[in-house]
Amino acid sequence: MDLAVEERGAGTPGASPAVAMRGITKRFPGVLANDAVDFEAAAGEVHALLGENGAGKSTLSNILTGLYRPDEGEIELHGEPVHFHSPRDALEAGIGMVHQHFRLVPPFTVAENIVLGEHGEDGGGGMFVHPRSIERRVLELGKRYSVAVDPRARIWQLSVGEQQRVEILKALYREARILIMDEPTAVLTPQESEALFVTLRSMAAEGRTVIFISHKLHEVKAVADRVTVLRGGRNVATVPTADASARELAAMMVGRQVELSSRRDRDAPHPTTTALEVEALTVPGDRGANAITDLSLSVRHGEIVGVAGVAGNGQRELAEAITGIRPPSSGRVRVDGKALRTSDPRSAIGAGVAHVPEDRLGTGVAPSLSIADNSVLKSYRGPDISQGPFLRRRSIYRHALELIKRYAVVTPGPDLRARDLSGGNLQKLVLGREFEGKPRVLVAASPTRGLDVGAIETVHSYLRQAARDDVAVLLISEDLDEILALADRVIVLYEGRLSGAFDPATSTVEEIGLAMAGGEHR
Numbered sequence: 001m002d003l004a005v006e007e008r009g010a011g012t013p014g015a016s017p018a019v020a021m022r023g024i025t026k027r028f029p030g031v032l033a034n035d036a037v038d039f040e041a042a043a044g045e046v047h048a049l050l051g052e053n054g055a056g057k058s059t060l061s062n063i064l065t066g067l068y069r070p071d072e073g074e075i076e077l078h079g080e081p082v083h084f085h086s087p088r089d090a091l092e093a094g095i096g097m098v099h100q101h102f103r104l105v106p107p108f109t110v111a112e113n114i115v116l117g118e119h120g121e122d123g124g125g126g127m128f129v130h131p132r133s134i135e136r137r138v139l140e141l142g143k144r145y146s147v148a149v150d151p152r153a154r155i156w157q158l159s160v161g162e163q164q165r166v167e168i169l170k171a172l173y174r175e176a177r178i179l180i181m182d183e184p185t186a187v188l189t190p191q192e193s194e195a196l197f198v199t200l201r202s203m204a205a206e207g208r209t210v211i212f213i214s215h216k217l218h219e220v221k222a223v224a225d226r227v228t229v230l231r232g233g234r235n236v237a238t239v240p241t242a243d244a245s246a247r248e249l250a251a252m253m254v255g256r257q258v259e260l261s262s263r264r265d266r267d268a269p270h271p272t273t274t275a276l277e278v279e280a281l282t283v284p285g286d287r288g289a290n291a292i293t294d295l296s297l298s299v300r301h302g303e304i305v306g307v308a309g310v311a312g313n314g315q316r317e318l319a320e321a322i323t324g325i326r327p328p329s330s331g332r333v334r335v336d337g338k339a340l341r342t343s344d345p346r347s348a349i350g351a352g353v354a355h356v357p358e359d360r361l362g363t364g365v366a367p368s369l370s371i372a373d374n375s376v377l378k379s380y381r382g383p384d385i386s387q388g389p390f391l392r393r394r395s396i397y398r399h400a401l402e403l404i405k406r407y408a409v410v411t412p413g414p415d416l417r418a419r420d421l422s423g424g425n426l427q428k429l430v431l432g433r434e435f436e437g438k439p440r441v442l443v444a445a446s447p448t449r450g451l452d453v454g455a456i457e458t459v460h461s462y463l464r465q466a467a468r469d470d471v472a473v474l475l476i477s478e479d480l481d482e483i484l485a486l487a488d489r490v491i492v493l494y495e496g497r498l499s500g501a502f503d504p505a506t507s508t509v510e511e512i513g514l515a516m517a518g519g520e521h522r
Contacts, residue, residue: 016079018043018209019064019095019178024073026059033059035233036073041178041226043078046200046210048220048241050253051230052452053422057213060230061180065097066090077178088117096176098167098184104155111135111151114170141172146195149312157286159358162312179203180211183450185219190480190513197223215453216481217246229253254454274337275301275472276322276353276441281331283317283496290329291317292496299441299472304463306487306504307476309516314496315476316358319445322474323355324348335441349378352440356430356447358476360423364430367419371411372400374418375433407432408458424455431462442466445476460486480512494518 017040026034034056041047051057062068064075066084075082077093084090104113111134135151142148147165155163168184181200185193200210200223212224220227221241228238229252237252244252251257276299285291291314299305309315320326322333327343334340341347348355357363365374376385376396384395400414407428411421418426427447434442444463448456463486467473477483483490484504492500492515500515 016043017041017076018045018078019211020076021060021064022074022076024060024063024070024075026056026063026068026070032233034063034070037230037233037235039228039235040238041209041211043207043209044204045225046204046212046223048212048214048224048227049230050214050217050220050227050249052253052454053424053450055230055253055452056233057230058182059233061097061182061211061213064090064178065095065180091174091176094177095180096171096174096178097180098164098171098182102163102167104163104166106156107154109152109154110149110158110166110169111138113155113166114138114151114173118174137173138169141169145169145172145199153287159311159316164311176208178209178211180213182213183215184212185214185216190509191517193219215451215456216479217249217453218481220249221246231255250453253452273301274298275335276474277334277337278318278322279332279334281318281321281328281333283314283321283326283328285314285317285496290496292321292328294331295493295496295498297491297498299474301440301470301472302467303489304467304473304475304487306483306490307474307493308480308483308490308512309478309493309499311478313493315445315478315493317496318493319355319357319443319474319476322348322443323353349437352438354434354437354439354442354471356427356434356442356444358445358449360426360430361419365418365426368417370400370415371404371409371418371421371429372396372414374429375400375403375414375436378433378437403429403432403436407462424451424458427451427455427459431459435462435466439466439471441472441474443474443476446478447475448477448479448482456482480509480516484509484512492516 019041021037021039024034024037037056037060039060049057059068063070066087066089082093105116108116111131115134138151145168147168149158149162149165149169155166158166171179185196200212204210212220214220224241226238227241227244227249229236229249231253278295278297281292281295282290283292295318297305307315307318317326321328324340324343324345324347332339335351335353338351340351361367366377373396376399380386380391385392385399397414403409404411404414409425409428409432411425418429421429447463448459451459463473463475475483475486487504490502490504490507490512491498492512494516495518499518500512502512
């Protein structure tokens with residue numbers, strides 16, 4: 001990280017801004033998303049944009065990239081007013097964005113998604129394309145920026161993290177002069193993140209403008225020249241990064257002091273009884289090859305074991321095999337010494353295995369059903385919820401109200417569709433539902449991806465409380481800081497195999513990062 005910090009300075013204070021947004025206001029029905037926001041970023045600058053979910057960051061970015069038109073205000077590029085009527089206008093003006101919510105076509109390949117709508121030389125122009133030329137270019141970009149992905153793979157075959165890499169490559173392919181990057185390091189090792197930071201500084205040194213959106217405050221401190229903080233749709237501060245601590249930035253974001261995660265205190269000795277045991281597990285992936293090969297691990301009651309690794313190294317398949325969603329080809333999973341039936345989610349649920357999946361909207365809930373219905377998806381057969389084939393609607397409603405209150409889910413009521421909740425509140429709903437089942441084992445995959453600092457603080461407190469309540473927690477995350485903050489032990493997956501095992505109290509980020517990149521086993 002030091003190298004990225006040392007190479008700052010291309011954005012000169014007082015220089016004419018490359019992009020200026022003045023008095024930007026955007027309203028949606030019942031919501032004032034941006035309230036007279038002023039924002040400037042200079043050529044040669046990495047400018048961080050911070051704020052909670054719902055603070056207006058995405059709306060402001062979508063206005064700058066032509067997806068939305070402002071109700072009030074104006075945009076200038078290099079001192080000249082511009083009016084974007086479509087994303088194509090913004091692309092032609094040299095503005096690109098890596099979106100947090102993907103803009104990808106699932107049946108298409110990686111290469112096809114990257115050149116979709118392009119008419120440049122690599123794409124062939126006119127009616128003709130040159131697939132091999134495109135694939136070579138994608139491979140070159142992936143290698144150069146440490147975000148490699150198979151250009152012939154289809155999007156539906158990729159994990160959430162791998163799809164984010166495709167979005168990064170898509171923006172890099174277009175060589176934008178103004179590049180907005182929304183959480184670009186979520187799937188990178190520490191070493192890869194540092195390499196990306198050096199790349200961003202190099203882009204800034206070439207006169208490009210990088211707008212860097214991240215929830216990782218230490219990343220902002222490492223790479224950004226200045227920081228703009230949004231809260232409640234307004235610009236509450238724009239400060240030089242060097243003048244504000246991470247704690248001060250977090251307080252600006254949420255309007256109160258926030259307890260930032262640090263390495264977890266090991267207060268009392270954990271019980272020695274094993275809750276979850278994975279023995280010689282091999283799991284096929286979507287592309288035919290094994291995603292997990294001969295993997296063994298265990299988690300004790302009251303223990304948090306972190307599974308680190310770059311996205312696409314078998315984490316999703318491991319979680320799905322443990323929870324009965326995906327059948328393994330060999331091996332077994334035991335809970336409290338009892339083997340679970342393979343490819344049987346009901347067996348896992350009956351044994352007390354709770355699951356917080358990485359795709360909270362697509363897998364964690366039924367998006368079109370109400371909060372009330374989603375709150376009983378795993379317990380609707382219980383006598384409190386149903387009688388014979390009939391559901392007790394009043395009981396379900398009362399159950400949902402209790403869950404909403406206990407887990408502080410911000411919602412108008414239990415009848416709201418799950419898809420209409422914010423990311424943080426949707427995750428509270430999923431966590432609350434899983435905890436209400438009194439689990440013995442909790443498999444939590446990327447539980448804070450895309451959440452703001454306040455929601456992350458809440459989710460981390462729930463996971464710590466689960467461990468105190470004697471639950472065995474398997475925390476699967478690409479966020480190494482999150483794992484180091486929570487885990488008692490850390491194991492690393494690389495290409496579906498155990499690449500290392502570490503004590504977070506004595507191991508360095510560099511050591512774990514090396515194992516994430518396939519370095520020496522330990």
